[in-house]
Amino acid sequence: xxxxxxxxxxxxxxxxxxxxxxxxxxxxxxxxxxxxxxxxxxxxxxxxxxxxxxxxxxxxxxxxxxxxxxxxxxxxxxxxxxxxxxxxxxxxxxxxxxxxxxxxxxxxxxxxxxxxxxxxxxxxxxxxxxxxxxxxxxxxxxxxxxxxxxxxxxxxxxxxxxxxxxxxxxxxxxxxxxxxxxxxxxxxx
Amino acid sequence: xxxxxxxxxxxxxxxxxxxxxxxxxxxxxxxxxxxxxxxxxxxxxxxxxxxxxxxxxxxxxxxxxxxxxxxxxxxxxxxxxxxxxxxxxxxxxxxxxxxxxxxxxxxxxxxxxxxxxxxxxxxxxxxxxxxxxxxxxxxxxxxxxxxxxxxxxxxxxxxxxxxxxxxxxxxxxxxxxxxxxxxxxxxxx
DNA sequence: ATCTATTGTGATTAAGCACTCACTATACTC
DNA sequence: GAGTATAGTGAGTGCTTAATCACAATAGAT
Numbered sequence: 001x002x003x004x005x006x007x008x009x010x011x012x013x014x015x016x017x018x019x020x021x022x023x024x025x026x027x028x029x030x031x032x033x034x035x036x037x038x039x040x041x042x043x044x045x046x047x048x049x050x051x052x053x054x055x056x057x058x059x060x061x062x063x064x065x066x067x068x069x070x071x072x073x074x075x076x077x078x079x080x081x082x083x084x085x086x087x088x089x090x091x092x093x094x095x096x097x098x099x100x101x102x103x104x105x106x107x108x109x110x111x112x113x114x115x116x117x118x119x120x121x122x123x124x125x126x127x128x129x130x131x132x133x134x135x136x137x138x139x140x141x142x143x144x145x146x147x148x149x150x151x152x153x154x155x156x157x158x159x160x161x162x163x164x165x166x167x168x169x170x171x172x173x174x175x176x177x178x179x180x181x182x183x184x185x186x187x188x189x
Numbered sequence: 190x191x192x193x194x195x196x197x198x199x200x201x202x203x204x205x206x207x208x209x210x211x212x213x214x215x216x217x218x219x220x221x222x223x224x225x226x227x228x229x230x231x232x233x234x235x236x237x238x239x240x241x242x243x244x245x246x247x248x249x250x251x252x253x254x255x256x257x258x259x260x261x262x263x264x265x266x267x268x269x270x271x272x273x274x275x276x277x278x279x280x281x282x283x284x285x286x287x288x289x290x291x292x293x294x295x296x297x298x299x300x301x302x303x304x305x306x307x308x309x310x311x312x313x314x315x316x317x318x319x320x321x322x323x324x325x326x327x328x329x330x331x332x333x334x335x336x337x338x339x340x341x342x343x344x345x346x347x348x349x350x351x352x353x354x355x356x357x358x359x360x361x362x363x364x365x366x367x368x369x370x371x372x373x374x375x376x377x378x
Numbered sequence: 379a380t381c382t383a384t385t386g387t388g389a390t391t392a393a394g395c396a397c398t399c400a401c402t403a404t405a406c407t408c
Numbered sequence: 409g410a411g412t413a414t415a416g417t418g419a420g421t422g423c424t425t426a427a428t429c430a431c432a433a434t435a436g437a438t
Binding site for chain 1: 212214215294295297312331332334335336338339341342343344345346347349350355356358363366367370373374376
Binding site: 003004007038039040041042045046 | 414415416417418
């Protein structure tokens, strides 16, 4: 037992789930320890502070998702299909790991403070893709940052409502509708 | 000094601003008292607990906004114009009182727990309007709850980014773009 | 002017929190 | 098997927090 990565992974997983469920501040180190089946002190063998835990956990997961979207964006598909693929990716993530999705949503509203400016985030990937499509004349004109935000909203807002039980249908079955809506926003019809 | 409504209003305003700025849990009763220029104990003359303060404040403001949208929805305008008016209302609210808007956004992500099911909320108003438009054949088919969520996302997500400095332009100037995007989502072209 | 109900005060309290530390358990090295 | 570095423990610490309460100030009623 020299390597504590198993424990660390357990901490990460439990922390993510609890954060997604009740928010960062409402989740205590005691909760995490209990959930992971370890002593409270053990958390501090892996992280200097709760704050560091939150930051590192968030950054690693966020980056992971960002680069997964980047892959789609730089594929050989055509533009419409890329948008569709990205949204399908969102829906799949949400369907398969709601806790992860919800945790990542915590960026919003400052539960988790600012994302570093140079980071590859979903919005940034989307924005670049939109700007590119505008240059090619496929997407209608307008501030690409704003359009990226709107497209993200089309996908994220239903997800939020889904989490809170206002949309009961399986989220994955929304994929087609969300995609068409996103196309509608971008004038990609 | 029989009537403490002046004090109560001061508490409400300061609380809302602090909640919007740093979140509910991060705002202490001490912060609120300091901001309102009163003693901590005074808060408890007006509210049984911090939790009650949060709940009552949120519900009253949320309802206020909901009925303001309801007014627009039941006006004599045509459908497209109603959607435009609602979005204009959002943009105006955001431009004029960002703290209020941001506080209302806290509903999302469970910072403020569930809204009572029978409450008139922006989504509900929007959903009914959409269902109505679908019956009249003006809006394309699809789950009206989902469509309402998407339309809301188009407006709210940019607002969130605006708060966190990712969109620097004056939010009001987005009105036209947001409206067109919402029309796009609903197939109202 | 006196009485009374309401509003405001702030030191105090009890609970909960993140974090520490002296200690134990484990597993790799030689 | 002795030595050592790492991982895990959990009672304990000091601080912050929401909430209380005995008291003071105020304003309307009589």
